[in-house]
Amino acid sequence: MGGSPHVTADTASPDFILNEDYRRKQKNILVLVSGNGSNLQALIDAELAGRFSVSTGGQSGVSGSITAVISDRSGAYALERAGTAGIPALPEEPNIGLSKAEQRNCLSDRLLYRARKHQADIIVMAGFLSILQGEILREYENRIINLHPSLLPKYGGPGMYGSKVHKAVLAAGEKESGCTVHLVDEGTDTGPIILQRKVPVLPEDTAESLAERIHREEHIAIVDAVVLMLNKL
Ligand code: GRF
Numbered sequence: 643m644g645g646s647p648h649v650t651a652d653t654a655s656p657d658f659i660l661n662e663d664y665r666r667k668q669k670n671i672l673v674l675v676s677g678n679g680s681n682l683q684a685l686i687d688a689e690l691a692g693r694f695s696v697s698t699g700g701q702s703g704v705s706g707s708i709t710a711v712i713s714d715r716s717g718a719y720a721l722e723r724a725g726t727a728g729i730p731a732l733p734e735e736p737n738i739g740l741s742k743a744e745q746r747n748c749l750s751d752r753l754l755y756r757a758r759k760h761q762a763d764i765i766v767m768a769g770f771l772s773i774l775q776g777e778i779l780r781e782y783e784n785r786i787i788n789l790h791p792s793l794l795p796k797y798g799g800p801g802m803y804g805s806k807v808h809k810a811v812l813a814a815g816e817k818e819s820g821c822t823v824h825l826v827d828e829g830t831d832t833g834p835i836i837l838q839r840k841v842p843v844l845p846e847d848t849a850e851s852l853a854e855r856i857h858r859e860e861h862i863a864i865v866d867a868v869v870l871m872l873n874k875l
Contacts, residue, residue, distance in 0.1 A: 669875055670709040671868065672762035674753070674770035679720025681768035681789060682711060684861035685868065686727045693865060696872045706872045710760040712753065714772045730760075736772065746775050754778040764871050768864055771803060773830060786826040787871065789864050791856050793838055794822040798831030808849035808856070816843050819852060821860045823867035836870060839863045 671694075675682050685708060688694060694706030711724035716733035724731035734752050736745040749772055757765060757778065767774075767788040774786065790798055792807045797819075802810070811819045820840040827833040839859035843852060 667704050669704050669706045669763040669872055670761050671706050671764050671766060672757050672760055673708055673711045673766045673768050675711060675713045675718055675720035675768055676715050676771040677718055677769055679723045681860055681864050682720050683723050684865055688865040693869060694872060696869060704872055704875060706868060712756055746773055750774045750776045750778045763875060774826060779828060784825055787823055787867055788826050789860055790822045790831050793820045794824060794831055794835060800830050805849045808852045812847060819843050821856050821863050823863050836867045837863055
C-alpha cells in the first residue's frame with residue numbers, strides 16, 4: 643500500500659527515544675490545596691530555584707515539577723497563585739448533596755482520576771482540608787504527603803485543623819509546637835512521619851502568633867519533604 647510508512651516502536655527516531663527518557667526523569671507533582679496557598683507558593687519558588695532537581699544514587703537525577711494544582715474550594719487564593727505561575731489549576735469541590743462519607747469517597751475518586759490524567763508521581767497535600775480515602779490511597783501508597791501544623795502524634799486526628807490545633811496546644815500549656823510532614827494512610831494524621839520542625843511556644847502567644855511562627859517552618863518543611871520524596875523515587 644502507498645503513503646508514508648507507519649512509525650513503530652522498532653523504527654522510532656532517536657528524538658522519540660530521548661523524549662521518552664526525559665519524561666521518565668521528570669516527576670510530576672500534584673499539589674492539593676484549600677486556602678491561601680502560602681505553602682504552595684513555597685513549593686513553586688523552590689522549583690524555580692532548582693531545589694527539585696535531585697541526583698539519585700550517583701545516577702543522573704530526577705527533576706520534580708508541579709504540573710497541576712487542585713483545590714477543594716473554588717475561591718481559594720491558592721488557585722490564583724498557581725495561575726500566576728502558569729500551572730494548570732482547577733477546583734474539585736465536594737458534592738454538598740451527599741453524606742460526609744459519600745463526599746469523601748466521591749472527591750477522592752475524582753482526585754484519583756485527575757492524578758492519573760496528569761500522570762502524577764507525588765501528591766502533596768499543602769493545606770488541603772479534605773480527607774482522602776479509597777483507591778487513591780492504595781494506588782499512591784507512600785506517594786501522598788500531608789502537612790500538619792503540630793508535632794504529631796500530638797494534636798492530630800479528626801477535627802484537628804487550623805486554629806483549633808494551636809488553641810489546643812496553648813490550652814495544654816505546651817512549651818513547644820511545630821509542624822509535621824507525614825505519609826498519608828487510611829487514618830487521619832496517622833501515617834509515618836517524614837520530618838518535623840519545632841518552634842517554641844511563648845508565654846504571650848495567641849493562636850494567631852503561634853500559627854504564624856509555625857507557618858514559617860511549614861514553608862521549609864514542605865519543600866524539604868518533597869526533596870526527600872524525589873530522592874526516593
Ligand atoms: C497550614 O497551616 C497547614 O498546616 C494547614 O493549613 C495551613 C495552610 O496554609 N493544614 P496555606 O494555605 O499553605 O497558606
